[in-house]
Amino acid sequence: MFPTCKINNQSSPGSRQNRILSFEAKSKDQIITVLVPMAEILTYASELTSITGGRASFTMEFSHYEEVPGPWAEKIIEEAKKEKEG
Numbered sequence: 862m863f864p865t866c867k868i869n870n871q872s873s874p875g876s877r878q879n880r881i882l883s884f885e886a887k888s889k890d891q892i893i894t895v896l897v898p899m900a901e902i903l904t905y906a907s908e909l910t911s912i913t914g915g916r917a918s919f920t921m922e923f924s925h926y927e928e929v930p931g932p933w934a935e936k937i938i939e940e941a942k943k944e945k946e947g
Contacts (some may be wrong), residue, residue: 896924 881899885892897905902921907916929937 898927 879898880893880896882896883892885894905919909919928934
């Protein structure tokens with residue numbers, strides 16, 4: 862399982878494992894609510910700044926846990942085994 866966070870921002874949320882939930886217009890701003898895996902949130906701020914020229918911001922709140930997709934789970938298990946052995 863891995864945590865997923867709900868993100869509100871004012872620009873394109875990007876791609877990868879993100880899931881767009883809603884778009885909302887507030888005066889001159891756009892609020893886009895997106896589910897983003899926690900593993901990707903660490904680079905989200907710099908990517909958002911880059912794609913919007915520094916005009917967007919985001920907030921984060923925990924949403925829920927989800928099962929890790931098969932290929933990612935295998936990678937995580939292998940890395941944990943290596944750490945335990947080493």
